[in-house]
Amino acid sequence: MRIIDARSLDDTEFAAALELQQAVDRERDPDLPVTPAAELRGIFDDDATDYCRHQRVVALADGGTAVAIGHVELESDVDNLTLAGVEITPTDDNTAAAILAELLRRARADGRASVIAWGDHTPEAHDFWTGLGAELRYTEQESRLEMVAVNPRLMAQWVEAGPTDLQLVHWSRRCPEEWIDALVATANAMNDAPTDDLDIADTVVDAAMVRAEIEARDARGLEFRGVLAVTADGEAAGTTEVFVNRHRPAASWQWSTVVLPAHRGRRIGRWMKASMWQRLRDTEPEVAWLQTGNAASNAHMLAINNEMGFKPTHLMGCWQTDLDTLEAGLSRRG
Structure with a gap:
C-alpha cells in the first residue's frame, strides 16, 4: 500500500480517490448527488477553512485502487496550537492504522500533542479509536432537510x-x-x-x-x-x-x-x-x-x-486523547 499526499496525485491516482469518495457518498447519502471531480480537487487543495490548515493523504492498494482518504486538521487559533484533528474515510481496520500513523507523523512535526478524531459513529470506528486509547467525547446528530417538503x-x-x-x-x-x-x-x-x-x-x-x-x-x-x-x-x-x-x-x-x-x-x-x-x-x-x-x-x-422538517440521517463522533497514547496504541497493534 502507498500513501500519497492528496495534492500530489497524478490523474490516475486522483480518479481512484474520486471513485472511493463517490462510493462513500452513495453508501452514506443515497438520495444526494455524489461529489464531482471539481469539488474533490477543491477539498484536496483547501488549506484555510475552519480557521485551520489542512493536509490530506490517499492510501492506494497495490493495484492502484484507493482504499482510504486521511485528513489532518491543524488548528491556527493561538489557544489550540497543540491540537490536531484527524479523519479517516472509511475507518477500515485494515488500512486505518497505516493512514493514522502518517497523520500523526504530520501532527507531531507541527508540534501537536492532543488529537481529536472524528467521523461516522459506527461500531467499527468506535472500536478502532477506543482500541487505541481514545475516548468518545462528543456526538453529533447529522440531519437533512428536503426543501420542497417544508x-x-x-x-x-x-x-x-x-x-x-x-x-x-x-x-x-x-x-x-x-x-x-x-x-x-x-x-x-x-x-x-x-x-x-x-x-x-x-x-x-x-x-x-x-x-x-x-x-x-x-x-x-x-x-x-x-x-x-x-x-x-x-x-x-x-x-x-x-x-x-x-x-x-x-x-x-x-x-x-x-x-x-x-x-x-x-x-x-x-x-x-x-x-x-x-x-x-x-x-x-x-x-x-x-x-x-x-x-x-x-x-x-x-x-x-x-x-x-429536518430528518436524522446518521451520527458523527469525536474521540480524543493525546498523540503519545495513539502512537503507543499503534505500536501495540504491530
Whole structure:
C-alpha cells in the first residue's frame, strides 16, 4: 500500500480517490448527488477553512485502487496550537492504522500533542479509536432537510412572529462591510454551542479572520448565504448561515445558527431559519436539500430543526486523547 499526499496525485491516482469518495457518498447519502471531480480537487487543495490548515493523504492498494482518504486538521487559533484533528474515510481496520500513523507523523512535526478524531459513529470506528486509547467525547446528530417538503405556511408563521424591535438583513457570498462587526459578534457567540467533553479552547475571531473564512469557503465553491438579526443600532442579535455548494447545489449545508445571550428565548432562531428558507426557495431553486449537524446534547436546536422538517440521517463522533497514547496504541497493534 502507498500513501500519497492528496495534492500530489497524478490523474490516475486522483480518479481512484474520486471513485472511493463517490462510493462513500452513495453508501452514506443515497438520495444526494455524489461529489464531482471539481469539488474533490477543491477539498484536496483547501488549506484555510475552519480557521485551520489542512493536509490530506490517499492510501492506494497495490493495484492502484484507493482504499482510504486521511485528513489532518491543524488548528491556527493561538489557544489550540497543540491540537490536531484527524479523519479517516472509511475507518477500515485494515488500512486505518497505516493512514493514522502518517497523520500523526504530520501532527507531531507541527508540534501537536492532543488529537481529536472524528467521523461516522459506527461500531467499527468506535472500536478502532477506543482500541487505541481514545475516548468518545462528543456526538453529533447529522440531519437533512428536503426543501420542497417544508410547510410554507409554518415558515410564514415563524416569520410573522418575529420580534418587531429587530430587523433581518440578508447577504450573499460576501458580508457587506457595514454588517461585518455584527457577523463577528455572532461568530464568537457560537462558542456557546455545546462541545460536551472535548478538551478544546474557544476560537475567538476578528473581522479579518471572518473575511478570510468567507474567501476560503468561496474558493472551494461554497458560497455563503447569511441572515443577520440586528437591532436598530446595528448590533447583532443572531444569525443563520447556509453554504450553497456550487459544485452540487442539491447537497448544500445549513451552517451556524446562533442567537446572542441578551436576545435568547424570543424565537429568533425560528424567525431567521424560516426567512432563510423563503429566500433560498425564491433565489436558489437548485438547493434541493440542506444538510446540517448539531451536538446530540443540543436539545433546543434539534427541536427547532425537527419542527422545521429536518430528518436524522446518521451520527458523527469525536474521540480524543493525546498523540503519545495513539502512537503507543499503534505500536501495540504491530
